Amino acid sequence: MIKRGTKYYFDYAAATPVDPRVIQAVSFHNKNYFGNTMSLHQFGQSAKNILETSRAIVAGLIKANPEEIIFTSSATESNNLALKGVAEANHKKGKHIIISQIEHPCVMESAEWLESQGFEITRLPVDKYGLVSLAALKGAIKSDTVLVSIIHASNEIGTIQPIRAIGKICRAKGVYFHTDAAQSFGKVPINVVKDNIDLLTASAHKMYGPKGAACLYVRKGVKIEPILHGGGQEKGLRSSTVNVPAIAGFAKACEICGREMSHESVRLIKLRNGLIQGVLKRIPNAYLLGHTRKRLPNNINFRFDHVEGESMVVQLDLLGIAASTGSACSSAKLEPSHVLLALGLKHEQAHGSLRISLGRWTKKSEIDYLLKVLPGIINKLREISPYK
């Protein structure tokens, strides 16, 4: 039985709850390792030790060398650093950058800013499942291309790009490959060596770690300039006093994900597929967005004809269920999600999108509850809608 006032969290893609083991690690390090890593005394040096141990753990999750991990404060910062830093350091070689049309806003906006600074940006289209075409990528790389930045797994539709193949193409052409792995890091296996990745963005708060801790993997030898100048922390690539407790929490989160990933993804895929099938069976004119198989274990995105997303999200919220939408009405700019438009959806189709993302504490009973109430919500909104 579902108790009144119970809360159902289906928005893990926006932020994950912090794992209690991580909370413990963060507060332990806050208490005991407050020192500044730049200080020579024991307080500073013991904090520095924690930082380096954490670095090794984070690196281990993607088979990187510890020296290749640059800690930052957010995925947004990492993506800014990757794009602007590589552009700045390599502009003599060329001023052409390739991204996809479904990048996170922080990559889209960074690219747009670089465009205003005289760089040329190619935005690769995607097919209706959200996949970029390898042939199109090959064709887009020119002699003055310096960087390809393609999101690993879409934060909206969960589609996972073939990064190994993308990396191979880039490597063969001598172009740096950056991938924003904020959604996939810790959820699906990544091997920066085998996947031919030069730069990779990850963030703690999407994988049960604290907010304010993230990183950019920068393969040894990649030419990159900092965007923050100051005390020279993080090999001069990211000046700022290092947030050791949050990073220790990030490392703890990585340790847990590394251990539980294979097991957990099997569990989540089962829940995910159950929910997808349940919704498509119970609700007419409902569609799954993104790829059926090449998608994150925890991501679901539906589209329902003739209903608007914010209305759905608020109806769900009133029942204690947290989800999200790519509808124009719920965005700060009142524009539909660029990702949904890139799939070829019309404005009014993007209106009816509903993202449901699962995670470590999602239970079958919660899925069942969602399945129980969602048809009624969609029905009611369709009754109100002029289109039936």
Added chain:
Amino acid sequence: MTKNASTTGLYTKKAIKCFTNPKNYGRIKNPDGIGKVGNPVCGDVMWLYLKIGKKGRKEYIEDVKFETFGCVAAIATSSILTDLVKGKTLQAALKIDNQKIVKSLGGLPPIKLHCSVLAANALKKAVEDYQKQKEKKKSK
């Protein structure tokens, strides 16, 4: 605006109530006037149906129904508008503008004010439509 915030934060309790239990939604068969408007900002749609009655020489809104494809604010303003104009003379009804609509909801978040314009416009259009139909009948 923050007072009366519902669980959903953005909206007043009143707005949420109008959204979850909207009044007068649906269609009127053979309406005397229809107002179909789209929201140019976000692309939402509202259709308003009117049935006009007569009290002596005055015309009044005997029945009104709406259909809306839109956000919480769009549905809430649609509902409150129909509540506000039902039974009113046309003249009185046309005095209800989006500010009045917003006020009777206890406010709307600034970014959602454009949704209330949708409802006010739908009413205007429906009344216009009614008057046009009337002219047509007369000239026949």
